[in-house]
Amino acid sequence: MGLSLRMRLRGGTKKEIITPVMMSCSEEEEEVTIPSQFQCPISYDLMKDPVIIASGITYDRESIEKWFEAGYQTCPVTNTVLSNLEQIPNHTIRRMIQEWCGSSLGGGIERIPTPRVPVTSHQVSEICGKLSTATRLSDYGACKEMVTKMKTLGKESERNRKCVKENGVGLVLCVCFDAFSENANAVSLLEDIVSLLTWMLPIGSEAQAKLTTTSSFRRLVKLLRNGDQNAAFLVKELLELNEAHVHALTKINGVEKAFLKSILQESTCVNSLISIHNIISVKPETISRFLELDLVTLTVEMLVDSENSVCENALMVLNAICESNKGREEVRRNELVIPILVKKILKVSEKKNLVSVMWKICKSGDGSEVEEALRLGAFKKLVVMLQVGCGEGTKEKVTELLKMMNKVMKMNGFVERSDSSNEFKHVKKPF
Template structure:
């Protein structure tokens, strides 16, 4: 493995500041000296780097501490007016000290392993700064400042020490060992545990927590790199650290780090930031022809699988062009920055073989340990590691499934340990994101039944919600959707969760119901189970109204008069008009579309009920003026229906539609009730 090292590879994050950035016109000489004193004090208060470049960083900190004494003496002497040459020298010193401070702070917060691989570049940056510091001390205006003998002697002492280059030779040897280990991993050579231990102890990574911190720092580092090759190198280091963490310190449940919060769903990802297909945070949101937004990878996979409809609305796609949603992407990026969640995926760049082999080694170690583990606690730690790993990228999901983890996870779904059950079902959920794994889950004995049992009677709401999310993921495949929709216990369990669960599990259940409702046979079961009443009740919940009205739209479209009858009996129309008034743009769009379907299939009585709502036309007019493209079209259609009814012209066309759909529903119900 070759790590690219340029002069700018690490320090490029902080460009050399210009004098104008700190010293504005009219900036008094006294203030300049004060700023120099304070800045040198800030540097002197920093801690030397612990393991890498310790001597170099300590040397800079000592020099800053000493020169702060010089600046302090100048302040006491009250040099309120400086000559142009002296002022220029001090301005340059201020800029240089600021660059030194930035480099020291960057190194102290950086990943240790990445810092090690970039040691040449960073050392060169320190040496360059030292040379510039020495030059400025050579032209220091000592005579003009009339330094006393003690201060002049101190300044000369600093100058002499600038000629001595601090040595950090141990870092170079350690770097060579790490690069050799990465190269061996690329060749599928498993690292020697003893050498691995020596390297990680030298980097002061002596336990699982320190390794987890290092992985988080490396994930941050991915975002700082500008080219795919450098990003791939960082991802390879993540693979090495994750492998070492498991091998050296054993699988363990980490503290609630940002990775764990993201993996477990403890971070409340805003609904608009989740892809409707994967339910995962969108990294590259794109808009399809219907106006819905999906993550690019998910919708591309959907289209490539032969689908020509919008997954959320069921509408036919007019074309398959994808428009980047840059505004949403920027919002997600800012939110991730605030939450300290990596925004850019750590997928293996350019088929990075080192990273892939590191993942394979880690998975093999974990799966073998899962087989050998004796206590529930040790099993839970291993499964948690698999859960987090399955969250990271497609290669990890593929490796875990290929290593035979699914049959082992099945045996844990019925565990009496709530944490173990959650970890097991969530690992399966994370694995199901990969298309090939959907087939494995459906075909591996016991996996689907195990997930269904967790959905029905899981020990916690989190376990039930993640089981529902797994069903949702599986229903992304048309053949799986039909098979799952035939299972009454799945339909009932999803409806129970949507009725009784807390917000997050409810949303997972609703998304699974939305997919199932696209199948005519399944929608009949959903209606019989009370889906219309359940979704109608959720229309008043702002956090779930979009999902609820989307389900209702599909149910009305697929369910015919049976669905309309349920809507009539449940007083749904008034609730839908409330969404028209108060809902989000997407909710308004679906509500308008649902009302159009209800009016067309429900006949004059339904149209009369809609028309009787106070202020309905004004609300429809507002959507026609300010709604989404589809929302405006549906609102215009709804207004035409209402006006034709008011003019007494609804009659024949609506009644013909009603008769046609009645026949369709009767046929469908016969197919549902009679055995095949």
Template sequence: MVRDDLYITVPSFFRCPISLDVMKSPVSLCTGVTYDRSSIQRWLDNGNNTCPATMQVLDSKEIVPNRTLQRLIQIWSDSVRKGRVDSPESPPSVPSLHQVKDLIKDLSSQTENKSSLESLSKILCFARESEENRKSLGRMDGFIVTLVEFLGNAGEGTCRNYNHHFLEQVVMVLESVLSKVEEQEQLRDLFLKTDLDSLASILQVLQQGSTEAKIASARVLETIANDAESKLIIAEKENLLEELLKLISPENESSVIEAGLSCLIRISMPKRARSKLVQLGAIKSVAKLISDPNPSSTVSITEKSLKVMEMMSSGKEGRSQICDDVACIAAIVQKVLKVSSVATEHAVTILWSVCYLFRDQKAQDVVAKANGLTKILLLMQSNCSPSVRQMAADMLKIFRVNSKSCLSSYDTKTTHIMPF
């Protein structure tokens, strides 16, 4: 590795998990996860009592400065600054707001070339520097329109036929500022209801782009899918759902999987979209994540995987495929009490759907063999939500009727059951 390569990529553990910016004042929660002070403080001030990365309930909201990491970031930052002076190929310094305005003005009149690619790179650098910078970009007249038109023109295959490196930059800049755009409905209409095919460019980035660009593409789709019509337009775009399903392969990085799952959850709300996903093999893809024994799989990935599976279980075809996958049902049973309250609710809803609502005998047998009855009884004694307790009671009725064991003597109306 040559010396300059050391300064091209920001080490992932230097970035705040919330803002994705390099941390200026790293602090750690009781869970051991480190965040930038301003980001985590805002999260806690909004009334949250969980760790954003792990979703674990916090025993304490105390934040402790991570001095070691702060020193490492400072050493790295100093090295980067020195590298920029020593090497003309090192990344440029963050431009000022005035410089960015000039770049955007020039960008709107440029075709795809080296100059426009450099302009986008500088704008992206500016956006990633701070949340305030992203807000400024989101408020700039005509900036978002220019970005979407770049995607639309490329999708139409007009004379402005941009290569995928240029499109990657456009998508990453767009993703960085989308949440700061006040008129989300206008953004959706601009993206989906014009004569330009912006989705074709997103598809191209998903197919050919870097890992970072693929994550940005999934987040852009998630943001603009804010009503039933937009969700269906995205779902019915040829090959788009197939590419999103590729993101959730267990072999991918956790950040890629999470972005793909979040996007699929948003898009699959309409029944027609869920049906198409089932036909494309979404059940098998998500089942691999739920059954994955890899301990590095995050709580968030498990929760989102179960959420997608829950949505698929709401239709007959989806429930049927779930019931045919014995290993998947057994894995869902194992997630009932081991992950989080959110995961518990999704897992119980799936089991309730296939065992109680769909009355699938094969699924009931798998749940029984996987020690599901004990988990249901323990769940009813726990501090779970009323809806989860009711679903557990419904399932217990099914197993009480079918079981020849002592379970048949228990009254399922009892709220505290001691079977042993």
């Protein structure tokens, strides 16, 4: 027995399958019965890419792949253990479905396009072999052709991407990148390789070694400076994979300027901020180099009207800068810091770094920072934060900040002028 579905007329004579929640009284509707042999035994939907498995039963490729990925090695219909998980396109059923879709019985459903056959491990290995040979021969044209073929396969389906990733392509690509990294005419090839590598991470240590040589890192920095978001992402991932990569990267001349330029570009901003934080955390001595390039001003200005994710990463960088005496001095000298921090207290989702920055500069300052924060309404916002809840470490810093402000209020008469005794009478004091 076939599956009865409602169809909706979509301009002209083309129709689409709809569910009850999609129905509209203003649209022309009719029922179409899909023959059972055209339905996937798993989803009961019209098959778009019918394939036969070892048991002889035909399924829609997407449904049976999910079944196998879940760990099953049996046929869902017969429950027999399969000798292999190979899926062979059922061209006969696919043609029958297409003919039915275009017939009067199919109600004029738009024909299902012929699916591309997924790439096999053998095909990927062949491409890898050709790319490896072309790299050894420094054959740019052949390398470009193989890399382009990989990109095309990856765009066709997630299954193709998975197959490419699982067959050692990452190492071959990194070897190729390193081999052409100093070739000024190979920019297009290198950009394509970086784009491919972003969905092959994490890569093994051997591949990382090829990608983090001086020449390779120098090329990645150039791509980063030019606003390549894939390069920004790849550098960030490399720095997070191994601290040794940070030391290798910071040996390159002009790397700090490249990162500062990249954080001004929307497409690379977040990844570059994370990379700067990793560099400063692993090599605190780089703080002075970033300070000379006015990193504090750039980071603080980002907090003014940037989206939440940018603000949180900018605060993370500021917090790392404040680990050094020189960094704290530079942050305190910026007149926007306290006003922006106070303004953002209840606006950023992750408050750990914001509180930490405020705590560090208030605790190490001369008291003027505490007074300014108090005048701008920080006390009430911090109390609200404490009542809503925060992490243990953050809670301790907030409590200490409130004690500092409470002391200033008593000394300078802020209590009387702001009538804070009435303002906070409904809030239980945590200190």
